[in-house]
Amino acid sequence: MLNFSPSCERNQQPILEQFQGLLADSRHVLEVGSGSGQHALFFARRFPWLTWQPTELIMNYGALQLNLMEEAVENVLPPQVLDVCQPRWDVDSADVVFTANTLHIMGWPQVECFFTGVGATLEPGGQLIVYGPFRYGGDYTSASNAGFDQWLKQRDPVSGIRDFEAVNALAEAVGLALRADVAMPANNQLLVWVKPEV
Numbered sequence: 001m002l003n004f005s006p007s008c009e010r011n012q013q014p015i016l017e018q019f020q021g022l023l024a025d026s027r028h029v030l031e032v033g034s035g036s037g038q039h040a041l042f043f044a045r046r047f048p049w050l051t052w053q054p055t056e057l058i059m060n061y062g063a064l065q066l067n068l069m070e071e072a073v074e075n076v077l078p079p080q081v082l083d084v085c086q087p088r089w090d091v092d093s094a095d096v097v098f099t100a101n102t103l104h105i106m107g108w109p110q111v112e113c114f115f116t117g118v119g120a121t122l123e124p125g126g127q128l129i130v131y132g133p134f135r136y137g138g139d140y141t142s143a144s145n146a147g148f149d150q151w152l153k154q155r156d157p158v159s160g161i162r163d164f165e166a167v168n169a170l171a172e173a174v175g176l177a178l179r180a181d182v183a184m185p186a187n188n189q190l191l192v193w194v195k196p197e198v
């Protein structure tokens with residue numbers, strides 16, 4: 001598998017346990033920043049009633065496409081190129097948008113684009129599910145997350161662990177309401193917002 005992610009291997013089971021409650025009545029998942037495709041393959045196999053749409057930046061698209069083709073899971077759709085800041089997200093609407101470990105990699109303008117795109121793409125009644133590390137009240141949830149943030153910023157100054165409050169404000173600005181904030185292993189969170197029915 002190209003671009004194999006050890007953290008995906010570690011977090012997929014705890015995320016699965018949350019998804020069992022969250023995705024029982026869902027139909028179509030749009031995943032933003034699918035990386036290697038490990039999550040797409042793992043979750044699509046366990047939720048066969050879902051269609052799973054993986055997406056990636058053009059620069060990481062080829063590896064994702066190869067990985068998905070090798071496994072050929074029926075309900076994983078061919079990946080699409082998606083940069084959250086492209087003018088229009090050229091994807092089908094979805095009743096779930098999922099992204100893992102992306103908001104601290106993108107710069108803040110891209111995080112803003114992400115929420116604008118989600119606001120336009122998520123169906124009424126749908127859920128946005130975001131997995132990753134966050135700060136609360138300006139504080140890290142652990143010393144290791146503080147160290148991780150330093151490491152991220154040294155590698156790329158525009159990246160960094162996001163403040164939950166700032167991210168939640170972007171979600172609220174596009175009409176989403178926070179439904180759950182679940183503490184996950186390794187000092188990560190699973191954040192779930194819902195878009196009200198019209």
Ligand SMILES: C[S@@+](CC[C@H](N)C(=O)[O-])C[C@H]1O[C@@H](n2cnc3c(N)ncnc32)[C@H](O)[C@@H]1O
Nearest residue numbers: 005033034035057082083084100101102105110
């Ligand atoms: C740390 S990886 C996480 C990949 C995968 N979701 C996982 O959990 O292993 C961050 C991903 O965010 C994607 N990404 C970064 N900027 C992006 C953008 N502007 N639009 C869409 N995806 C982006 C990268 O291509 C990369 O695959």
